[in-house]
Every structure is written in structure tokens, then in C-alpha cells.
Amino acid sequence: MGKTIAIAGINTTLGKLFAEKLTANNNTVIELTDSAQLAMQPVDMVFDCSFPQTEKGSNIAEGLRFTKDLCLTAREAGVDSFVMVSSQRVYSSARDQAATEEEPVNPDSIFGMGIYAAEMICDGILGDIAHTSLRMATLYGENSNPGFINNLIKQATSGKPFVAHGYEQIYGLITYQDASDALIAVAESDPSTWESVYNVGSQREGYTYDYILRTMSDIAKRHGYQSSFSVNYDCPWQNTSLDATRFMEQFGWSSAGSLSQSLEDVFDHYVVVSENAPARKRGFGLFGRKSS
Numbered sequence: 001m002g003k004t005i006a007i008a009g010i011n012t013t014l015g016k017l018f019a020e021k022l023t024a025n026n027n028t029v030i031e032l033t034d035s036a037q038l039a040m041q042p043v044d045m046v047f048d049c050s051f052p053q054t055e056k057g058s059n060i061a062e063g064l065r066f067t068k069d070l071c072l073t074a075r076e077a078g079v080d081s082f083v084m085v086s087s088q089r090v091y092s093s094a095r096d097q098a099a100t101e102e103e104p105v106n107p108d109s110i111f112g113m114g115i116y117a118a119e120m121i122c123d124g125i126l127g128d129i130a131h132t133s134l135r136m137a138t139l140y141g142e143n144s145n146p147g148f149i150n151n152l153i154k155q156a157t158s159g160k161p162f163v164a165h166g167y168e169q170i171y172g173l174i175t176y177q178d179a180s181d182a183l184i185a186v187a188e189s190d191p192s193t194w195e196s197v198y199n200v201g202s203q204r205e206g207y208t209y210d211y212i213l214r215t216m217s218d219i220a221k222r223h224g225y226q227s228s229f230s231v232n233y234d235c236p237w238q239n240t241s242l243d244a245t246r247f248m249e250q251f252g253w254s255s256a257g258s259l260s261q262s263l264e265d266v267f268d269h270y271v272v273v274s275e276n277a278p279a280r281k282r283g284f285g286l287f288g289r290k291s292s
Contacts, residue, residue, distance in 0.1 A: 002027035005187060006043045006079075008070060009050030014085065014139065017180035018047065022187065035066070035073040045187060046074050049085045051118055053111060060114035067118040071125035081191035082122065082131040083183070088172055088199065088242050090116040090135060098172070098204050098241040101135075101197050123196065130191035134182070137201030137242050141176035141262070142269040149173065152216065153267050162229040164213055170206040172241040175262045178202055178255050185251040198247040202255035206241025215260050219267050 005022055009015045010031045019029045030043065038046070048070060052059045067084075074082055089112035091099045107113045119133045140149035148171065155162050174182075182200050213229065248254055 003044040003187065004028040004030065004042060005045045005047060006030040006032045006038060008032040008046070008048045008066070009085075012049050013141065013176050014179055014183075015047075015049040017176055018049070018183045021180055021184050025184070025188075027187070032070070035069040038070075038073045038077040038079060043074075043077065043079050045081045045083065045191070046070070046079050047083045047085065047183060047187070051085070051115055053087075055110045057110060060110060063114060064117055064121065067121050068125065071122050075125060075127075075129060080130065081194075082126055082129060083186055084119055084122045084131070084133040085183075086119055086133040086135045086197075087112070087115050088135050088137050088201070088240055090119070091240075093240055094237050095239050097239070098206060098243040099199065100243045101195070101199055101246060119197070130194055131196075132186070132194040133197045134186070134247075135197060135199050135242070136179055137172035137174040137199075137244075138240060139174055139176055139179055140266065142266055149212075149263070150266065150270075152212070153263065153270055164209065164229055164231045166209045166235040166238065167213075167231050167233055169209045169235070169238040170241050171209065171212065171238075172201045172203075172206045173259070174200065174202045174255070175257075178257075181256065182247070182251070182253050185253045189251060193250070195246065195250075198250075199242040199244045200247050201242035201244045202259075204241070204243050204245065206239065207259055212259070212263075215263055216267070219260070219264050223267065223271060 002025065005027055007015055007019055007029060010019050010029075022029050030037065030041075032038070032046070048067065050063070050066065052063045054060065071082065088099065089109055090105050090107050091103050092106040093108055095103065105116055107116055122131055122133065138148055140147050179200065
């Protein structure tokens with residue numbers, strides 16, 4: 001028999017994919033727009049994918065209020081377990097190596113401080129109710145809001161010169177598809193075995209900016225574009241990689257594909273969107289179209 005799982009943030013890219021996969025696995029999915037909904041019917045698990053990804057203080061404050069209300073209502077309603085979808089940004093973005101769960105928390109952004117505060121709210125309110133926080137690597141994929149990878153690939157059709165700010169910086173990445181599969185693995189597990197926090201990312205060592213750029217260049221050439229970018233080497237060190245060994249071993253999860261294939265899928269998506277757009281909006285950027 002499937003579970004009844006309530007999702008806050010079901011309209012986010014991750015929330016939508018997760019809900020679709022839950023439904024395909026014969027689970028009942030409840031879209032949470034108000035914490036009071038938890039009192040209306042029995043719920044096995046709550047997944048909170050709703051925390052706002054922003055640096056705007058007022059939005060962070062509203063996100064924290066919602067997290068508090070959701071946790072309080074979940075406890076009062078007797079929800080069996082609770083999952084907070086968090087972020088690697090609770091750690092310093094200039095760390096020396098891939099962060100394990102024992103890495104000292106040291107957020108260097110308003111969002112990072114906000115999402116860590118949300119984790120602490122969950123811990124404080126839920127207490128002995130099974131709960132965990134999943135610290136996701138940087139998410140990217142098709143049909144998603146602009147992000148680091150998405151913005152880079154969009155420039156492949158922008159018609160503007162591109163400067164890569166950095167070269168040796170290391171990034172921890174995960175596709176929305178892989179992240180939703182990770183949530184499925186948690187939903188199908190025994191909550192009594194959960195640790196308080198897990199890192200979730202696709203590769204322990206992360207990817208250097210150099211490797212990402214070269215991979216994108218190769219993809220662009222296969223699509224008939226000519227690589228054209230310069231590098232600004234005078235940039236601060238950055239490392240957002242995660243060691244997700246704990247999560248992988250406990251839940252039997254791993255990334256489904258390579259970075260090259262994932263970037264190819266996103267690149268294909270944006271090329272199609274660009275070429276179907278009105279002519280005045282069409283363009284080719286980071287990689288200029290080869291002449292015939």
C-alpha cells in the first residue's frame with residue numbers, strides 16, 4: 001500500500017517532479033498551500049520543498065514563518081515524519097574540500113542563514129518526531145528557474161560575448177531529476193533509521209569550472225556552434241562540492257547520468273526554445289553559430 005505524502009512547494013521544479021514520481025508509485029499526494037491542511041486527513045510524511053531561494057530578507061522571513069507553522073501543525077496532527085529540503089549553502093562557499101555533514105555550518109549569504117534557521121526550527125519543534133534535512137547541491141535542469149548552469153547554457157543562444165569568471169573553482173551539482181529520485185528514496189525508507197541531516201549531490205569531488213566550460217564547448221560544437229569565450233582568472237576561490245557518501249550508502253541512491261549528458265539535455269531544451277522564439281528574440285551567444 002502506498003503512503004499519503006504532503007508536499008509544500010509542489011509548484012517548484014523539484015516539487016513537481018517529486019509529486020509525479022510519487023503518484024506513479026501509487027502514493028497519495030497532497031498539495032500543501034496552508035499548514036492547516038495537515039489536520040484534515042491522516043498524513044504519513046511531509047516534504048517541505050517550499051523555502052524561498054532568494055536573498056530578499058522579507059521573503060526569507062515569510063519562509064521561516066511558514067516553516068514554523070508547518071512544523072507546529074505537523075506535530076499537532078500526529079504526522080509520522082518530516083523532511084526539510086535544505087541546501088549546501090549552509091556551508092561556506094570557500095571551503096577547502098567537499099563538505100561532509102560534519103563540516104561546520106558557516107553560511108555566507110542571507111539565503112544560507114535563512115535555510116539553516118529553517119533546519120533549526122524543524123529540530124526544535126519536531127523533537128522526537130522522525131525528521132531530517134536534505135542539503136542539496138546546486139540544482140539545475142530543463143524547465144527550471146535560472147541558476148548557475150542554466151544561465152551559462154542560456155548564453156549559448158544569447159548573441160553576446162561571454163567571459164568566464166574563474167577557472168579552478170569547484171561546484172557541487174545535481175539535476176532536478178536526480179534530486180527527485182533522491183526524495184523518492186527517502187519517501188520509501190524507514191523514518192526510524194534517518195540521521196538528522198544528509199548531503200545530497202552527484203559527485204564527491206564536484207566539477208571544476210574549467211571542466212564545465214570545456215564540456216559545454218564540446219556540446220555546443222556537436223550542435224553546430226563555435227566555442228567563443230575568454231577567461232578572467234582573477235577571481236576568488238569557490239568550492240561548493242558535497243560529500244554525499246552517507247546518503248548514497250544508506251538509501252542506495254546514486255546519480256543517474258553523467259554531467260555531459262545532463263548538460264546536453266539542458267542545452268537541447270534551450271536551443272529548441274530559442275529557435276521557436278520570435279525572430280527578434282532569437283540569438284546565439286556564448287557559442288556563435290558557425291557559418292555554412
